[in-house]
Amino acid sequence: MTGWVEYTEVRELRGPLLVVTGVGGVGWDESVTVRLGAGGTRHGVVLEVAGDLAVVQIMEGTDGMRPDDTTVRFAGRPMTVPVGDGWLGRVCTGRGEPADGGPPVTGAREVPVAGAPMNPTRREPPSDPVPTGVSVIDAMTTLVRGQKLPIFSVPGLPHLELATQIAAQATAGGEPFCVVFAGLGLSHADAHAVRAALDKRTAAGELTLLLNTADDPAVERVLTPRIALTVAEDLGYRAGRHVLVVLCDMTSYAEALREVSAARGEIPARRAYPGYLYSDLASLYERCGRLRGRPGSVTLLPVLTMPAGDITHPVPDLTGYITEGQIVLSAETPGYPPIDPLSSLSRLMRHGVGPGRTRADHLDLAGQLLAALARVRQVRELAEIVGESALGEADHRYLDFATAFRTGLAGQGSTDDRALDDTLDRAWQVLGRLPRAELTLLPDSALDAHGIG
Template identity: 45%
Template sequence: MSIIYKNLTTVKDPLLYLKPIKHHNIKNGSMVRIKTEDGIRTGQVLSVSREIVVIQVIEGTFGIGVGTAETEISFLDETFEIGVSREMIGRRFNGMGIPIDGGDPILPEEMRKIDGEPINPTRRAYPKDVIQTGISLFDGLNTLIRGQKLPIFTGQGLPHNKLIAQIVNNAKVRSNEPFVTIFCGIGILAESALYFQQKFEERGTTRLISFINLASDPTIERLIVPKIALTTAEFLAYKHDMHVLIVLSDMTSYAEALREVSNIKGEIPARKGFPGYMYSDLASIYERAGRIRGRKGSITQIPVVTMPNDDISHPIPDLTGYITEGQVVLSRDYHQRGIFPPIYPLASLSRLMKDAIGEGSTREDHSDVASQLYAAYNKFLQIKELESIIGSDSITLVDKKYLKFGSLFEEYFANQGETERSFEDTLNIAWNILSPLGAGELIRIKKEYIKKYFVKRR
């Protein structure tokens, strides 16, 4: 027996408020069916008390009649679930998980709750295997590890879409294990969606799943689409032993949707109007990356975060950075100088690469070379600053070598354009550009590797 409410009194888009009848044991978080004049909408209970139930309507509340008997609200007993299946690979869906590529509906293998449960920390396997993105600044200096969450911090007007498309198309695990990429568009522009679709089709979409929530789609959907994508990822990774790489673009839209709903609920804001629980909320998404002991699959996340006004201390990138295992930061300066991909090495960091690279995985010299590149590039920047003040005549011979190194680094190592490089290629290029420094300056590299790999200046 289900109770049908017709006493809707308050609507604050996208929320509905109504008073429950006595002894109706409404479930927190349960799904709500809203029958309106023009069809059925779906909602979810956000909070409930004897006085008031707050419901968020996924499709928005526009046009829902108040005070008319036509609007009928009934509470279902279950919480939010979606049907998942291996058939989803190669398909395109909207933010609610409904196919939008003109194909048949999905026949679910299984129904899953979209909120997921936290992985028991004792059951986590520490991420140790690399993913090759084909990009030197990623693979060489900020290696992506299976099970890691490594965000891209970008700004408006930077070519992150191009970079993402390149990663989605080129990323591979170095073994023959099954590998799937999920692209989750959160509040992206219709034009960007088109761009991604074209780019992905260039390479074929047989191992890709897209979930697209457009900027014009309902706000609430933005809060749901990453959960749907991650639930699908968990199903593929832990049920079917696949390695899943999931790109969430863009988490700034997600966080803004969170703020919008929080604001309407009348919650007390913390920083910049964002709710105090934003850290926990973001964590509930990011922490779904990982590996589990004894299971073959893995979930790797690349969330994209647009830094409002390029401000890395803005709450969205800030809280993200505290949860994720490193960050890859795009640089406006690089972009203006025509370097692609414009990844700024010094601000970027992959926390998990240290244990995953090296012999048997990438190459024995990888860790030392990466450390040397960082140190040398950092020194180059200092010398460049000094040079701009005191002039190039007054700097020492050694300093000049660093200037040479720095320009090679930017021109050849960083600026690779849309080419694809293996780990091997990346490291060989690194040794080439280190060459002008001379072997004596390479104090972070073991002597045996210098002997083996150092390229004498031609």
């Protein structure tokens, strides 16, 4: 089927669903335009086809629509969006319509939002760092170009604030760089805060902002990350930019997917999520990476909240199987950002740090910081049993180190953008609180150079 085909036999309007009868050649996930007799246009996607019936979910809802005064047009193809540099510097709704008062975004070509599979033989291993300006991330869980590294949080922690800070501060070391930020299920207050915090980067033409709010239809929330990734793929693989895609909050996305699945009448699986939740998340997360022969890259930073802090919840659990590490926020970590370094991991960090990329001492410093923090945890557990006064001198030094780590390295303001060299220098100052004999992961030459005796 090619071109638009119109039908006027609308049998039923129910909530966000529209049922059309007498159709033929209509496919699942097909793009739909609905024209109202009183004027106006709405958009939707086909949820289900059975015989000559098609169930369409309307993005804007069916309020004010009448079955006898509605024309449904089927596009004969999945939803597409125009791609190109015109997305940079724009603020749009979750379905890609302008929210900044500007004209509609146009491009030289239209691309399906579902994307195209990346040929695995053309994938290049992720390499080179993406400095975020957040010390505890850059020093210990470095984000690497082409990596997918999620942020796990619990409700009430400043995960959106951290995601926004990273989107505002991240760079590519002087190479062409931009950010695509997709807010999913945000409150209007949060959407306004994100827009204000990223205004400088938007004005510089380095950001595409897609904002889906909690009162927008669920089907729009399912499409928003796909639109964001489609835009990012073009900016990265065609235009040669290094693109950071931030998706926040993927738990809201999964809940919208569950709602759409229920509307389709599908049999629910674990915790009422659809049985294909894993493959659906993978279809998003695997769209990042680097392609052989292309100068750009797409790096993915999905943010998700764990209901009741349960890391075994389906969304974080399945995300952990697909992605390459995690940054974990903990309510037990004081200050901002509340990142728990011992629970966090970047599996590809070793490919993005070291001589020629960051500094020769970077990987050794990260290992020593983690080893020292693990010892701090043991010392605190011991102090709860015997009392802090019964601890030895070395143990007290570790407690001093923990305080210095939190105040001098890990703690920083939400607008504090730290250069990587500053971060690593702070790491040396913090480690200097420990006896030299405890710094077994650092070479003697480096200890001597930094005056640690």
